[in-house]
Amino acid sequence: MIPWDAPGRFWRGNLHTHSDRSDGALPPEEVCRRYRAEGYDFLALTDHFVGAYGYPIVDTVPFRTDRFTTILGAELHSGAMANGELWHILAVGLPPGFAPSRTPTFQPIPDQESAPDLARRAVEAGAFVAIAHPQWSGLTEADARSLAGIVHAVETYNHGCAVGCDRADGFQMLDLLLTEGHRLTLCATDDAHFTEPDHFGGWVMVKAEANEPEALLAALKAGATYSSQGPEIRGIELSGDALRVDCSAAAAIIVSGRGTASKAIHGESMTTGVMPLGRFEGSPWLRVTVVDRAGRKAWANPIWR
Known part of the structure; x- marks a missing residue:
């Protein structure tokens, strides 16, 4: 879906956050207050779903207001990745009674539920599910492929991983999976976690008719979103042999596709860019990055041609 064609308006939210119900520093009420005070429209509190913390799906319903909503969720864990470490799977929109995996700590144990089975259960329970921080996790291509036909998304920018260990990126993994047809x-x-400056640095803009959990989740699953560190993407139109992008003031508009297909438009305070698509003739998908003069970026979901 191209979200600018969808009904409703854009709502700003964060899908991955922790509180002191797991390894975060602040109580859930204060986490919600801070996001609300910073102008966010919604928040998913996603504490670690392990036995050591009591498998929390934190009830944030009491912290909703007429202008701010919350979506229940968790960061799920079970089984070992190829590097022997525990899987991390982001699940937003879980029911409060979602059955725990057998994950007592952050160490994998024998005969645990597999990551694909856990992700599939979360999807079937109604959640929007994403592969969390592929670069930080040390995810292999085989790991990613095991979830690619199950989950909705890849977490392609993780601000905590950016400031904490310089491993924020998931685009290489996303582009690989797109090229394979996923x-x-x-x-x-x-x-x-509010233990370092890991907050208010990357968010998702969701196009929905109401700032309500059900409407936001439906839009997330449909792909009626873009993500940002600051710039706005105000429209993308694919017409014939060109792609038009409308945005807030930008220093670069970049189009990426399969393999080495990529090209940028550079300028000063650009609010519109038109990219000829000859360079992308063989690419079944395209995605757009907008960069402002401070180096902050916004990313559109892949467009399938």
Whole structure:
């Protein structure tokens, strides 16, 4: 879906956050207050779903207001990745009674539920599910492929991983999976713990008719979103042999596609860019990045031609 064609308006939210119900520094009420005070429209509190913390799906309903909503969720864990470490799977929109995996700590144990089975259960329970921080996790291509046909998205920018260890990126993994034909979307998140400056750095803009959990989740699953560190993407139109992008003031508009297909338009305070698509003739998908003069970026979901 191209979200600018969808009904409703854009709502700003963060899909990945922690509180002191797991390894975050602040109580849930204060986490919600801070996001609300910073102008966010919604927040998913996604504490670590492990036995050591009591498998929390934190009830944030009491912290909703007439202008701010919350979506229940968790960061799920079960099984070992190829590097022997525990899987991290982001699940937004879980029911309060979602059955725990057998994950007592952050160490994998024998005969645990597999990551694909856990992700599939979360999807079937109604959640929007994403592969969390591929670069930070040390995800292999085989790991990613095991979830590619199940999940909705790849977490392509994680602000906590950016400031904490310089491993924020998920675009290489996303582009690989897109090239293999998997129709995934992308999301930027904070993964905030409030133990370092890991908050208010990456978010998702969701086009929906109401700032309500059900409407936001439906839009997330449909791909009616883009992600940002600051710039706005105000429209993308694919017409014939060109792609038009309308945005807030930008220093670069970049189009990426399969393999080495990529090209940028550079300028000063650009609010419109038109990219000829000859360079992308063989690419079944395209995605757009907008960069402002401060180096902050916004990313559109892949467009399938």
